[in-house]
Amino acid sequence: MDEFLIKIKNKFRNNDDLFLQEEQILDVSVIFIGFNTLIDLTKTKRTLHKHIANAISSKKTIGELLNELGEVKEEDMTEAISSIMKGKLLIVIKDQHKYVILEPVPKLLSRAIEKPTNENVLQGPLSSFNEDIETNIGLIRKQINSSKIRAEFFSVGPEQKTKLSLLYFDGQVDKKLVEKVKLLLEKNQDRELNNLQDLTEVLGFSGWSVITKFNVTELPSETVPYLRKGRIVLLVDRFPFALIIPCFLWDMFTLENDRNFPIPLMTSIRTVRVIGILITLFLPALYVALVAVNPEVLRLELALTIAQSREAIPYPALVEIILMLIIMELIIEATVRLPSTIGPTITMVGGIILGQAVVEAKLVSTLLIIILAATTIANSTLVGIQNFLAVRFLKYLMVILASIYGVLGILGGMVLISAYLASIETFGISYLHLNYEKEGTKYG
Incomplete structure (x- = not known):
């Protein structure tokens, strides 16, 4: 094989979607x-x-035909790799050390560029993954023009083979982590997926x-930064989303x-999300603890207001x-499952x-309705x-502990959840790790 072709194959050696056809x-x-x-x-x-066919009828030479198709160039590895990454077709002339960069018919990489259905985007690309795995890889390659992206294919399943693709950024990802994932996929090829x-x-x-x-996203624009940070992306055929590991x-x-x-605005937005998880976990539990177990913690005026709101309530x-x-869980589930034309009606009936x-x-009590609304939001x-x-x-774990031990139960729940999160590992990498993108090659 020509040395130029060998260099290209070595450059893209782990990309199973690369073709070389004579x-x-x-x-x-x-x-x-x-x-x-x-x-x-x-x-x-x-x-x-x-x-x-037109060239044959016009009796044109191969040189004239190739000049019509594109610009004939001498073998230049850098330009050739860049053209391949941009989705061009390279026509390499054997034994002449020349190639032509051709503008091919591109693969349709979107379903009319539909908006994501599960994730809302503000000031960002609106394209989302669909069910075709090759289309999804193409969307990622459109987002990141780099020859270091590696895409390897696997088939999993005993009879009905499901195609699965492993993507990573060569030079950023931990090689040991990639090998562990590849080993497991090869070892479990006979399992249903x-x-x-x-x-x-x-x-x-x-x-x-x-x-x-897994960190699940249906946005190519969110997937690419994880690749740059040394994460692994799994794409499964018929799944319109990407799976990022570790999470x-x-x-x-x-x-x-x-x-x-x-x-400042970015920090504020992320702070709001942190406050959101704290409210979700602790506000319902705090209501139960202060009403049923530790009412002495409240100021007298607040305790009287809560007692008045719970007057004539027949159960604890x-x-x-x-x-x-x-x-509320039933309302949320009904809203998700029902058609979009009926969902708002259910929300209004259930909420108001x-x-x-x-x-x-x-x-x-009226106070509970306020707490329930705040928790859901x-x-x-x-x-x-x-x-x-x-x-x-x-x-629910926090609410049950608060009903038994009061404020002390909330503290105990915090300790239990923290210990549980600290115990979670993905291929030896802690779930609580914060700087993986900066030190990705040191873990795994």
Whole structure:
């Protein structure tokens, strides 16, 4: 093989979406080089065949034809790699040390550039992943023009093979971490892969962990910064989102889109998210603790106001808050599952009519309705659906501990949650790690 071709293959040695195909143009052997995730090769060949047919009828030479297709260049490795990364088709003329950069028929990398359905974007790209894995890789390559991005494919499943792609940034990622993930994927190729629980088992994670081991996003613009920070991105065919590992606690509060704002505003936004998780975890528990166990902590005026609001309530504060939290969970789940035309109606019925009715019927206190609304709103400030659900689950633990031990139970719950978070590891990397992007090569 020509030395130029060997250098290109070595440069992209871990990219399974790179193709090198030998063809004949006017009886001259050439090599087509490019990424099949960026180029529609079938349509490009059809266009080339039309040019070749015209050249034959016009009795043009190979040199004249190639000059029509693009600019003929001497072998320049830097320019060739840059062109391939931009989605161009390289036509290398064998034994002549020349190549042509051709503008191919590009692969459609979006479904009419749809907006993300689960993540809202402010002042950022609105394209989102879809169900085709090659399209998703192409979207990532559009976002980051670098030859250091590596994409490796795997097939997982006993009969129905599911295509899975492993992406990482060569030079930033920890090689040991990549090898661990590749080893697990190769070792568990016979397992079913139909959902994230199956993928969790394939990677050797516990399926009973409340905190997810993946950071899930449907935005290419959020995925690329994780690659630059040394994370690994997993793309699964038919899954319209990217899975980033390892996942850390700080990912619950940060978005790359935040950097489109000035630093004071970015810091304020992230502080609001931290306050949101604190309100979600502690406000319902604090209500139960101060009403049922430790009312002496309150000022007299506040204690009298709360007592007045709970006058004629027939059951304890724990039953009262658990009942309303469950009703709120039902409203949220119904809003998610119902069509968008009906969802707002359910929200209005559940939030306004039902809330007012239960207060007037003396089933719950007015203060609890305020706490419930604040908790639900605060929970929605967190980044990521998986994190949103995990915190919703953990607040019940805090409420139960507060009903038994009061304020001391809240403190105990904080210690338990902190200890649990500290115990979570992903391939030997702590969930509480903060500076992975700066020291990524030192861990794993």
